Amino acid sequence: MTEKTNRSKPAPRGRTASSIGVGRNSASKRRGAAPKAASAAPKKGAPKHGSSRGPKKTGGPKGRGRAHAPTAKLHKRPPKRPTRGTPGAKQNADELGSPGSKNRVPAIKKGALRIIPVGGCEEVGRNMTIFEYEDDIVIIDMGLQFPEEDMPGIDLIIPNIGYLKGKEKNIRGVIFTHGHLDHIGAAPFLLDRLGYPAIVARDLTLALVKHKQEDYKKGSAKNLKVIRVGNLNEKIKLGKMKIGFFQVEHSIMDSMGVTIETPEATIIHPGDWTMERDTEGKTNLKYTELAKLPSPRILMLESLGSLNNNRHGTYEEMYKNLYAILAKAEGRTIIGTFSSQVERVKWVIYAAAKLGKKVALDGYSMKMNVEIAKKLGYIKEPKGIMIDIKEAHRYPDNQVVVICTGAQGEENAVLMRVVNKIHRHIELKKSDTVIFSSSVIPGNERSIQRLKDNIYRQCDHVLHGDIMDVHISGHSTRQDIVEMIDQTKPDYFIPVYGNHFFLKEAKTLAIEENDFNADNIIVPDNGSVIDATKKGLKVLKEKAPSEYVFVDGLGVTDMQHVVLRDRQVLAEDGMVVVIATIDTKTGRMIQNPDIISRGFVFLKDNKDLIEDLRDKVKKMIVASDPATWADTNQIRNDLRDKVGQFLFSKTEKRPMVLPVVIEV
Numbered sequence: 001m002t003e004k005t006n007r008s009k010p011a012p013r014g015r016t017a018s019s020i021g022v023g024r025n026s027a028s029k030r031r032g033a034a035p036k037a038a039s040a041a042p043k044k045g046a047p048k049h050g051s052s053r054g055p056k057k058t059g060g061p062k063g064r065g066r067a068h069a070p071t072a073k074l075h076k077r078p079p080k081r082p083t084r085g086t087p088g089a090k091q092n093a094d095e096l097g098s099p100g101s102k103n104r105v106p107a108i109k110k111g112a113l114r115i116i117p118v119g120g121c122e123e124v125g126r127n128m129t130i131f132e133y134e135d136d137i138v139i140i141d142m143g144l145q146f147p148e149e150d151m152p153g154i155d156l157i158i159p160n161i162g163y164l165k166g167k168e169k170n171i172r173g174v175i176f177t178h179g180h181l182d183h184i185g186a187a188p189f190l191l192d193r194l195g196y197p198a199i200v201a202r203d204l205t206l207a208l209v210k211h212k213q214e215d216y217k218k219g220s221a222k223n224l225k226v227i228r229v230g231n232l233n234e235k236i237k238l239g240k241m242k243i244g245f246f247q248v249e250h251s252i253m254d255s256m257g258v259t260i261e262t263p264e265a266t267i268i269h270p271g272d273w274t275m276e277r278d279t280e281g282k283t284n285l286k287y288t289e290l291a292k293l294p295s296p297r298i299l300m301l302e303s304l305g306s307l308n309n310n311r312h313g314t315y316e317e318m319y320k321n322l323y324a325i326l327a328k329a330e331g332r333t334i335i336g337t338f339s340s341q342v343e344r345v346k347w348v349i350y351a352a353a354k355l356g357k358k359v360a361l362d363g364y365s366m367k368m369n370v371e372i373a374k375k376l377g378y379i380k381e382p383k384g385i386m387i388d389i390k391e392a393h394r395y396p397d398n399q400v401v402v403i404c405t406g407a408q409g410e411e412n413a414v415l416m417r418v419v420n421k422i423h424r425h426i427e428l429k430k431s432d433t434v435i436f437s438s439s440v441i442p443g444n445e446r447s448i449q450r451l452k453d454n455i456y457r458q459c460d461h462v463l464h465g466d467i468m469d470v471h472i473s474g475h476s477t478r479q480d481i482v483e484m485i486d487q488t489k490p491d492y493f494i495p496v497y498g499n500h501f502f503l504k505e506a507k508t509l510a511i512e513e514n515d516f517n518a519d520n521i522i523v524p525d526n527g528s529v530i531d532a533t534k535k536g537l538k539v540l541k542e543k544a545p546s547e548y549v550f551v552d553g554l555g556v557t558d559m560q561h562v563v564l565r566d567r568q569v570l571a572e573d574g575m576v577v578v579i580a581t582i583d584t585k586t587g588r589m590i591q592n593p594d595i596i597s598r599g600f601v602f603l604k605d606n607k608d609l610i611e612d613l614r615d616k617v618k619k620m621i622v623a624s625d626p627a628t629w630a631d632t633n634q635i636r637n638d639l640r641d642k643v644g645q646f647l648f649s650k651t652e653k654r655p656m657v658l659p660v661v662i663e664v
């Protein structure tokens with residue numbers, strides 16, 4: 001007996017279901033009665049604008065409904081330990097802009113500064129910008145992005161470095177503006193692939209990058225070539241590019257802005273930034289010096305605040321609030337924040353110390369970041385104030401402050417575990433005070449709402465930025481953006497580091513409030529290639545590769561889009577396995593075809609549908625005369641297509657169809 005199954009097992013697990021295939025999942029009512037027309041409204045997570053984001057060209061994750069198209073590796077599993085090759089799917093070499101590509105970006109002309117934001121211009125995260133002048137390349141930031149809800153099984157997304165293929169030797173340095181993950185998180189993966197070009201940053205950022213690198217591959221941190229930025233007034237040369245730095249305010253220590261001077265143009269790039277103000281609205285920092293840099297000046301401005309009309313609280317206010325909350329708390333205080341909000345953690349530790357409370361940190365990255373900041377002298381903790389989370393129960397509740405990760409509703413973060421009652425040492429009590437001390441990352445709204453609901457059920461004191469100003473956003477406001485443009489007086493404005501709508505809003509703001517000439521503003525997409533010369537800026541029609549590169553499981557994969565698409569199809573509409581057993585000699589069907597389904601429709605309630613389907617399969621096989629088959633591939637593909645069409649016509653669902661032909 002030979003079994004030809006497109007190199008897969010027909011029905012992973014659950015073969016116990018009878019051959020009529022009673023699906024265990026009754027997903028049929030999931031979407032209610034409303035049939036899902038093929039042309040229905042865009043799915044959640046679909047790109048909000050007609051950009052080239054994501055793996056669109058391949059039909060990508062969004063291109064569902066092709067489950068029954070002949071995809072040879074339909075259910076090939078991603079390798080557990082993927083080969084660490086060049087990021088970006090090999091099979092999509094064409095899209096990577098590699099030689100031979102139709103959409104190849106033309107070589108840079110002499111006398112131009114090329115600017116390519118390869119990530120961070122259509123999302124919040126995976127920030128990375130390439131600057132190329134003659135034979136020299138400088139990169140700002142290598143961030144990661146967390147996956148969206150329509151990317152099952154994906155851990156991280158990192159920038160696409162297809163453009164740098166073959167140009168690795170030209171990379172003079174990678175500058176990290178600060179230590180947040182959306183700016184350094186992809187560094188270990190990418191530095192490794194790019195042959196460890198020099199990295200440029202201030203102390204805390206360097207320490208964090210080093211730690212990430214070592215975490216990624218033991219012993220690899222020693223490969224890092226470090227250019228330490230000690231004094232922000234010093235300038236360095238990276239190839240022919242002159243690099244300067246300037247102070248910015250942001251929610252992690254050692255944040256800095258960057259300037260890049262070339263004979264053709266000057267870049268001003270603050271990284272993430274905000275303008276701290278006192279209660280009168282006066283700022284601490286002035287950026288007017290930057291207006292003295294040579295023209296043409298191009299301001300590349302992180303524009304997440306372009307819709308934020310609020311005034312930020314000041315640090316004094318935040319500290320006073322935190323202190324008051326800690327003082328008032330009758331039970332434990334549990335603070336959820338980002339692990340990288342080192343500055344905020346410092347405030348809490350200091351306030352707790354004043355009140356004679358103990359602080360326990362939880363979350364691997366939280367502890368690690370605080371450890372690094374302590375080593376560098378950024379946090380000077382009073383003796384005896386830190387306790388182990390395991391010991392927290394030994395202290396009276398009102399003396400315990402827990403700082404943990406998970407304010408964004410991340411699946412496995414500490415706060416989530418506490419709320420789901422799977423944390424080993426902490427369970428919420430009614431008397432606890434829970435504080436969310438970080439702003440919502442766009443895209444995380446729903447998980448945060450669920451998290452909040454859960455916390456409100458379990459405890460009576462919940463505080464977050466909406467109720468009390470416990471948080472200072474690390475990002476600017478509309479007013480700040482206008483002032484930044486006003487102070488730096490750029491000739492060109494390129495809003496970056498945010499979803500497209502943030503960037504567009506920043507453009508409008510600059511036109512309306514700064515009287516900026518609209519022709520001198522470019523809202524880039526990921527992969528836009530902008531050539532700057534003294535004469536002006538030109539956006540090429542070709543784009544550099546910017547498709548998602550996924551980190552899946554233990555490493556970077558050459559994750560094929562088809563795998564992700566399959567996961568989406570399975571998650572959406574389930575699967576149907578059709579098993580036909582044929583006598584090789586006579587070509588007859590030995591028994592009625594078996595139909596098994598999972599997550600598609602509840603078969604018991606759909607007996608007619610299954611009978612019709614069985615009939616259809618039988619007729620198809622008889623009509624195709626199995627005795628004349630050269631190989632079963634053709635019939636399988638045929639089955640897949642026809643069964644798929646049939647099921648769609650009956651149910652408007654597109655389950656993954658796996659035809660199995662058994663010849664005996």
Ligand SMILES: [Zn+2]
Nearest residue numbers: 180250272474
């Ligand atoms: Zn940041």
